[in-house]
Amino acid sequence: MTSSRDEYADQIKSAFLTIGKQAAMKFLVAKFSFLGAAIINPIVGFFVEMVLQALITEAETAAFFAYIDMRTGSQSKEFEEAAKENFLAQKSGTDEQKRIAAEKLRRSFRDFVSLTN
Numbered sequence: 001m002t003s004s005r006d007e008y009a010d011q012i013k014s015a016f017l018t019i020g021k022q023a024a025m026k027f028l029v030a031k032f033s034f035l036g037a038a039i040i041n042p043i044v045g046f047f048v049e050m051v052l053q054a055l056i057t058e059a060e061t062a063a064f065f066a067y068i069d070m071r072t073g074s075q076s077k078e079f080e081e082a083a084k085e086n087f088l089a090q091k092s093g094t095d096e097q098k099r100i101a102a103e104k105l106r107r108s109f110r111d112f113v114s115l116t117n
Helices: 006-031 040-058 061-066 074-092 093-116
Strands: none
Touching: 006 040, 006 074, 006 093, 074 093
């Protein structure tokens, strides 16, 4: 049986993957515009996702996320809920649900970071 801490870690890792892939792809396309081409972009996206997944699972980043205590106020709760919704949407949601969940995740992450740093 999966513990709630394990589920929480999976949700945070999924959020990191979603935000990281989007940021990396935006950066790469801004630097090398040809990477935005319809044929090349999905291939590059696949490799970016593979690298981020390896970073999450093989490096100690996963351990770091597993032990973060995010109970610092309502912003962390909103981020935690958005991470869970995103995790579930990315697993089995429609494209629209995935898009909405990812956007909510980005907004709640920005709110959390800007209010706690």
